Amino acid sequence: MNPKTTPWLEFEKPIVELEERIRTLEDSASLRGLDVTDEVQRLRERVMSLGREIFDSLDDWQRVQLARHPRRPTTQDYLRLIFDSFNELHGDRAFRDDPSLITGLAFLGRRPVMVIGHQKGRDTKSNIHRNFGMAHPEGYRKAMRVMELAARNRRPIVTFIDTPGAYPGLGAEERGQGEAIARNLRDMAALPVPVLVFVTGEGGSGGALAIGVGNRVYMLENSIYSVISPEGCAAILWRDRAKAADAARAMKITARDALRLGVIDAVLPEPTGGAHRDHIATAAVLKSRIIADLDELASVGAEDLRRQRLDKFLAMGIFQEG
């Protein structure tokens, strides 16, 4: 990523500009040996209050833009910032390696864990390589292969969800996109080890859920999770992709909505201004949650973990009866 050229969102520009002013002020002051402490302090407070002002009243479409922010931390960032080591595992052993989904052997301190996550690119070239984080069937099959590997070796699994959705293409259909996702949903439910799921960016439909059947499921504050992309929903129900913001509002795609609907366990806070403003602080939030949950689930037996996961998903759904 080139920080100079990666664009900022319209609504975060006032903050970015203010921060730029602080930097300029500090630079010129240090050059001339002036004391600008008070002025900088005043501007910093202004940044904080402006940040709160903007981010406390985000609408759902702004949330979508934050979830898709090109500067937002990706699975690779979390791997670097949370885990002490990582050895990537490649390939589904049947067709090819899918770079849209990263899997591998990680250590969190002395704990061995299996990590799986969608991977988006940072620029055009890497996005083409990663297919914008949209996996093919072989990506989901690779994920299931390593999850079963983890299960046989009694290692817990941590997944990071950040995808616009499963890739809709010729090859993907030929190789059974539907079957690949379905099989993951079925077989993840039966895993005898703890599974922790973090929606870190875009939770796009079946392509997200295919690595999302966990004992605990969390969403970062500005991540989204929905059955279809806002653009896709708008194209079908409004017959106009440009109505994506309306569709986003209608589908209730925010982390808070998911919590209210009983689909996730908790919303994890992001630094003011969003995860992309402070990768380290965001990773720290995830890391402490992973450690706490692994500690808690370490003493739970395999059958209880499976039972708990099944019961969790059986309880999902809202309807009236009688």
Add this chain to the structure above:
Amino acid sequence: MSWIDQAKKGIKAITAEKKEIPDNLWSKCPACADVLYHRELARNLWVCGNCNHHLRLTTEQYRDLLCDPGTWRETHTGIISMDPLGFKDSKSYEERIKATLKKTGREDAIVVGGAEIDGLPVQLGIMDFEFMGGSMGSVVGEKIARMLLDALRERQAAIIVSRSGGARMQESLLSLMQMAKTSAVLSRLREEGVPFVSILTNPTTGGVTASYASLGDVNIAEPKALIGFAGPRVIQQTINSELPEGFQSSEFLLEHGMIDMIVPRKELRPRLAAVLHWFVDGRDVSVPRAGLG
């Protein structure tokens, strides 16, 4: 009603449950536009005599096609959709549900129940495309989960006849979770050796393809059904070129290894019975050399 009015109602008239079908009722085959007389169609299990197109059956027609007469007992009734998101596009979801309940006289896009097929007790779910495109929301997921749990408890084979546009957008995330919910129960059937047969009919797409419909111990498709994950229009827009002939048809899926067999409607019941017997009591009731010719 004059015969012209009746004819105007076209396909809709097919779904009406009538014991006696008047001679003058007809519709056009959606595939070859041939004129099809309903009495003849009914005899032919609603398959076009000219081009072999399989017209969509109602839930009751499917039930009668598969089950031994008088054995069907519907279960888990009285579960109705709510509007948990307060969803609104051109119309609110709440109004849409009300209107659909009234129009179809059904409770949602699936009925489930117990029945016998060739003397074997089974649990059966039949989806209904007329109810919001057969889409899966909380109610469809819940009914399927309960039916599958019944099958697990009673150790009876489970069967689902799918025809669905996929997950129901109006319940967004809750619809998505029904994919995990139904598939999770299927993991238990699989472990316990309780057979599950998926019957895929036209159309089966989206979240239904990406969950139970693809997970049969045996997957059976009707001829020329549209079956896929992403819709053809979405794929076309993504790849920006024409789709090959027959893409996402049953035949395409058979060729690519996603389904076990394509069975014409007339043979569906005996073939299903043969499959079920193989699993349940090991009795060979196959039509001689079925699948070998």
